[in-house]
Amino acid sequence: MKRPYCDNCKLIWSKYASNSVKNCSKCNNQIVIKTFYPELKVIGGIIIIVIALFTLLSADSPEIWIGGFLFGGSLIALGMEQSSTINKLDKDAAPNIPKQNPKEKKPDANNTVITCGKCGCKINVKTGQGILKVQCSNCLGEYRVRS
Numbered sequence: 001m002k003r004p005y006c007d008n009c010k011l012i013w014s015k016y017a018s019n020s021v022k023n024c025s026k027c028n029n030q031i032v033i034k035t036f037y038p039e040l041k042v043i044g045g046i047i048i049i050v051i052a053l054f055t056l057l058s059a060d061s062p063e064i065w066i067g068g069f070l071f072g073g074s075l076i077a078l079g080m081e082q083s084s085t086i087n088k089l090d091k092d093a094a095p096n097i098p099k100q101n102p103k104e105k106k107p108d109a110n111n112t113v114i115t116c117g118k119c120g121c122k123i124n125v126k127t128g129q130g131i132l133k134v135q136c137s138n139c140l141g142e143y144r145v146r147s
């Protein structure tokens with residue numbers, strides 16, 4: 001995912017800002033468009049640690065595996081941190097798309113909601129059908145309503 005990035009102050013913008021941000025808001029530097037792969041850092045870190053583990057088992061050079069663990073560990077930490085920073089940026093900047101709840105019916109002009117006189121349940125009735133017999137699904141009481 002391409003996103004704006006300031007080389008000078010290491011600021012990253014959300015992917016939604018790709019076209020709108022031209023200059024850094026902090027240092028006014030020219031923004032570059034860069035692709036970030038924080039996952040690759042994490043994977044690379046894991047590979048380095050695995051290699052370091054093999055070095056630990058096979059060779060007697062502690063400086064290699066200690067260095068490997070430190071480098072791999074910091075790479076993973078860096079990748080995870082960058083990944084969460086980027087995710088948060090995108091989440092905060094995400095355009096407000098109204099969530100559609102398939103379960104919840106939109107208020108419909110063709111429907112009217114009546115309340116059951118016995119149990120207080122809400123009953124949906126189609127409008128424009130004259131006098132209708134409706135049954136409360138909860139207490140099974142029957143009503144005649146004008147729709």
Ligand SMILES: [Zn+2]
Pocket residue numbers: 006007008009010011024025026027028029
């Ligand atoms: Zn900057």
Ligand SMILES: [Zn+2]
Pocket residue numbers: 116117118119120121136137138139140141
């Ligand atoms: Zn009822």
